Amino acid sequence: MKEPLITHMYTADPSAHVFEGKLYIYPSHDLDDHPNRPAPDNFGSQYDMVDYHVFSMENMQTPPVDHGEVLHIRDVPWAEKQMWAPDAAFRNGTYYLYFPAIDHEGIFRVGVATSTSPAGPFKAEPNYIQGSFSMDPCVFVDDDGQAYMYFGGLWGGQLEKWQTGTFDPDGQVPGPGEPMLGPRVAKMSEDMLSFDGPVGEVSILDEDGKPVTAGDQARLFFEASWMHKYKGIYYLSYSTGFSRHLAYATGTSPTGPFTFRGYILSPVMGWTTHHSIVEFQGKWYLFYHDATLSGGVDYMRNIKVAELIYNADGSIQTIEP
């Protein structure tokens, strides 16, 4: 079994990027067990995170360096609780940390904070990104410089409550025979602080070109979108939720449609699974998490890394954790 990358604190949802020749990891920071943690429920209240740390690695042989707390919820005016899976991006001398949190109305939104260093600290914008909703942002900058944000997640992530375009607290996931809800995607504006245009839904199709249905647990989009490009093909990967796979689908456009291709990672110890994929020093890596460090307590997770291997046809070999 792979060893946890970080053991002095609990970490999850690792978004890895290469900045300034080093590998930087932007994970969630799971809190140590504490008496005030909300009881586990279907909405993920137990994932009661309040801050972010950033880590860097010179190479894959030396352990990550902890750059300390780079953003705390007390410094984010619009956010009330649950700082979940973040991501980061760079443009024009500025580093951007994108993060979801529940606002003072009980609605998940995505915010952004900026820094002149990939290691932070980051200063939050006063309000969340207008038009954003749900959680698990992934910001992908294409070769032409256009940036896209992918986001969304069911249940605790509230995606099913946005099917009418506004927040409906009674919104339900579609029935088993209906098309599943896809991740959302929006173009980012040049300054990386807002959406440039409407939010769209990404469609994920099966091998017959039909939309994956909400009852197809093995291929369902649940949360944890990640986008990367390999040999000119766009790879959208995500968690299937209840069946606990990291799945992937490929396409020829960053906004889809994507065709389901298979699994990147088999189920790990713990309920959640979340990842990123990055090329560093000539190899491709999957950063992911499980709950081995805490003996299986899913709100006290640890990040790990494994080499990712592509087959000649562009498919990805499934990693067994």
Ligand code: FUB
């Ligand atoms: O870490 C909190 C949530 O758990 C993330 O946002 C989800 O992707 C899942 O990993």
